[in-house]
Amino acid sequence: MDLIRRNVLRSAGTGGALAAMLAAGILKPTAVLAAEWNKNAFEAKDSAGAVKALGAANAGDNKDLSMTAPEIAENGAVVPIEVVSKIPGTTSISILVDKNPFPLSASFDFAEGGVPEVAVRLKLSQTSLVKAIAKTADGKFYTVQKEVKVTVGGCGG
Amino acid sequence: MADPMKIRAQMKGDICDIKILMSHPMETGQRKDSDGKVVPAHFIQSLSVDLNGKTVISGQTGTSISRNPVFGFKVKGAKAGDKVTVNWLDNKGDKRTDEATVS
Numbered sequence: 311m312d313l314i315r316r317n318v319l320r321s322a323g324t325g326g327a328l329a330a331m332l333a334a335g336i337l338k339p340t341a342v343l344a345a346e347w348n349k350n351a352f353e354a355k356d357s358a359g360a361v362k363a364l365g366a367a368n369a370g371d372n373k374d375l376s377m378t379a380p381e382i383a384e385n386g387a388v389v390p391i392e393v394v395s396k397i398p399g400t401t402s403i404s405i406l407v408d409k410n411p412f413p414l415s416a417s418f419d420f421a422e423g424g425v426p427e428v429a430v431r432l433k434l435s436q437t438s439l440v441k442a443i444a445k446t447a448d449g450k451f452y453t454v455q456k457e458v459k460v461t462v463g464g465c466g467g
Numbered sequence: 468m469a470d471p472m473k474i475r476a477q478m479k480g481d482i483c484d485i486k487i488l489m490s491h492p493m494e495t496g497q498r499k500d501s502d503g504k505v506v507p508a509h510f511i512q513s514l515s516v517d518l519n520g521k522t523v524i525s526g527q528t529g530t531s532i533s534r535n536p537v538f539g540f541k542v543k544g545a546k547a548g549d550k551v552t553v554n555w556l557d558n559k560g561d562k563r564t565d566e567a568t569v570s
Binding site: 346347348352387388389392407410411412413414415416417418419420421422423424425427428429430431432433434 | 532539544
């Protein structure tokens with residue numbers, strides 16, 4: 311009897327400490343989020359490695375995930391890409407450029423209120439497949455890809 | 468300190484359209500200068516978009532984002548007069564925070 315009571319008290323104690331730290335601003339949720347730059351994924355030198363680091367190796371297709379990209383980009387330094395996910399419960403969208411030195415370009419997380427749609431401008435070193443990966447709240451991954459032809463590369467310059 | 472961001476937040480129906488233009492060189496670390504020396508990487512690593520102080524979208528970025536990055540986001544549940552705050556942080560520890568009001 312006493313043992314159970316002690317455990318209950320102890321777990322309440324640690325929970326309380328966490329709440330106190332949050333209140334004191336030691337564990338600011340946004341600061342924690344910003345600090346976690348996914349080094350493994352962003353510094354992966356090939357697309358497969360980056361996808362693996364994201365945990366999205368088994369991503370499937372889904373017609374509700376779409377990407378708008380130009381077929382031919384005259385200037386590889388500025389290629390507008392738009393990704394829209396209409397998959398219910400989408401929590402994050404990542405964008406990869408297969409043939410860039412570091413394929414993973416960006417990864418966005420959407421909290422309540424954030425619509426899972428994003429428009430960015432990317433650098434493409436050469437003609438490459440551009441991939442978008444969406445993650446849903448239940449941990450599933452979906453992907454869509456499109457080839458963008460580049461006439462002038464975005465690197466070296 | 469980097470130049471201020473340009474932020475536009477506009478209501479379109481019940482969705483708030485947010486456009487952000489950041490002023491940043493976004494050096495990839497692959498480029499060489501005229502003396503043949505590699506220009507060290509200098510790029511934005513993370514950003515966040517807050518609506519009335521609550522983070523709605525947070526992102527991490529690599530070197531493939533274009534110079535002077537432009538981002539387009541959409542947010543639900545906003546109304547005219549709400550405050551949009553955007554933060555970014557780069558790999559050298561530089562950061563910037565700017566605000567805009569939803570119109």
